[in-house]
Amino acid sequence: MNSYRITTAFGEQSTAAEVIAGIDLTGKRAIVTGGASGIGVETVRALASANAEVTLAVRNVEAGERTAEDIVADTGNKQVLVAPLDLADPASVAAFTAAWDGPLHILVNNAGVMAAPLTRTAHGWELQFATNHLGHFALATGFHEALAAAGSARVVSVSSSAHRRSPVVFDDIHFRQRPYDPWLAYGQSKTANVLFAVEATRRWTADGIAVNALMPGGIRTGLQRYVSQDELDRMVARAGGLAGARWKTPEQGAATSVLLAASPLLDGISGRYFEDCNEAGPPVDARHGVAEYALDPDAAARLWQVSADTLASIDTPAS
Numbered sequence: 001m002n003s004y005r006i007t008t009a010f011g012e013q014s015t016a017a018e019v020i021a022g023i024d025l026t027g028k029r030a031i032v033t034g035g036a037s038g039i040g041v042e043t044v045r046a047l048a049s050a051n052a053e054v055t056l057a058v059r060n061v062e063a064g065e066r067t068a069e070d071i072v073a074d075t076g077n078k079q080v081l082v083a084p085l086d087l088a089d090p091a092s093v094a095a096f097t098a099a100w101d102g103p104l105h106i107l108v109n110n111a112g113v114m115a116a117p118l119t120r121t122a123h124g125w126e127l128q129f130a131t132n133h134l135g136h137f138a139l140a141t142g143f144h145e146a147l148a149a150a151g152s153a154r155v156v157s158v159s160s161s162a163h164r165r166s167p168v169v170f171d172d173i174h175f176r177q178r179p180y181d182p183w184l185a186y187g188q189s190k191t192a193n194v195l196f197a198v199e200a201t202r203r204w205t206a207d208g209i210a211v212n213a214l215m216p217g218g219i220r221t222g223l224q225r226y227v228s229q230d231e232l233d234r235m236v237a238r239a240g241g242l243a244g245a246r247w248k249t250p251e252q253g254a255a256t257s258v259l260l261a262a263s264p265l266l267d268g269i270s271g272r273y274f275e276d277c278n279e280a281g282p283p284v285d286a287r288h289g290v291a292e293y294a295l296d297p298d299a300a301a302r303l304w305q306v307s308a309d310t311l312a313s314i315d316t317p318a319s
């Protein structure tokens with residue numbers, strides 16, 4: 001495996017359309033979780049424009065259908081499909097993977113929830129960890145065979161610079177002893193998204209499956225629904241003061257996901273963290289760089305085991 005840092009000609013302002021230009025995904029099948037809103041829509045649009053079959057895996061099927069219709073009209077690609085998926089419900093994830101037939105070439109684990117007030121799933125798990133990490137872990141591992149069957153598959157783990165707010169706190173992942181903090185919970189879940197890429201690389205490279213993580217940038221979407229305008233202003237000032245950061249458009253926000261999902265520039269690359277279409281180095285400011293603990297192979301192996309044990313501890317009927 002290459003150990004140098006991956007750079008491309010794309011950058012902060014590149015769009016998903018620019019990244020996908022010239023790439024032909026005919027015959028490839030892709031799934032984008034949360035494909036009915038925010039950067040998910042633009043990720044689907046770019047993959048569909050390259051002629052992939054794309055399934056939007058969504059909670060709100062009506063919103064998914066509207067998005068799919070818009071993208072079919074826009075791209076002329078009729079293979080834009082919609083299927084229900086609730087990542088916080090392991091039975092829903094199991095049903096989704098059970099309904100899939102054949103190889104899967106691209107899985108974009110994009111859906112997410114940010115800074116929600118303390119909420120527990122039916123199994124008592126903290127909602128952000130359950131949705132952002134455990135649901136995607138169950139989905140990707142449930143698709144392992146389908147990904148391996150593709151011969152050369154990509155899994156994209158949409159993380160965030162917010163991973164720098166917290167490592168995975170193995171002693172109390174679900175905030176049963178420590179006081180709940182919505183940002184620590186979000187940060188922990190986004191660190192888990194990077195660690196997943198690290199351990200999946202160790203386990204799945206021999207199966208031809210590449211798994212990378214990314215920070216899409218700051219984009220105004222439904223993700224900020226739990227954050228007040230005051231807090232948002234403070235966050236932007238904090239990032240902007242340090243790095244001249246600014247909001248990206250959803251088309252720019254989807255660019256790094258699309259690069260990791262489809263670009264030949266990433267052939268043979270796995271287990272890494274990207275931002276602004278390039279591999280990140282050590283932390284430089286609030287929004288740029290990857291924490292060492294997010295790439296730690298021991299933490300990655302431990303998280304995989306904890307995640308598998310957590311899911312195995314419940315009865316998950318594939319309805």
Ligand SMILES: NC(=O)c1ccc[n+]([C@@H]2O[C@H](COP(=O)([O-])OP(=O)(O)OC[C@H]3O[C@@H](n4cnc5c(N)ncnc54)[C@H](OP(=O)(O)O)[C@@H]3O)[C@@H](O)[C@H]2O)c1
Pocket residue numbers: 033034035036037038039040057058059060085086087088089109110111112113114131158159160161215216217218219220221222223224
């Ligand atoms: N926007 C940013 O500035 C930013 C920055 C860093 C990282 N990110 C990451 O980028 C990804 C996409 O975010 P976005 O900005 O595009 O936000 P968004 O528009 O809110 O999209 C998130 C999607 O996730 C879906 N979702 C939430 N809970 C789900 C569940 N239990 N099961 C299935 N789907 C669920 C939402 O569905 P509903 O519509 O049904 O709620 C929504 O479609 C997230 O992983 C986020 O952490 C975004």
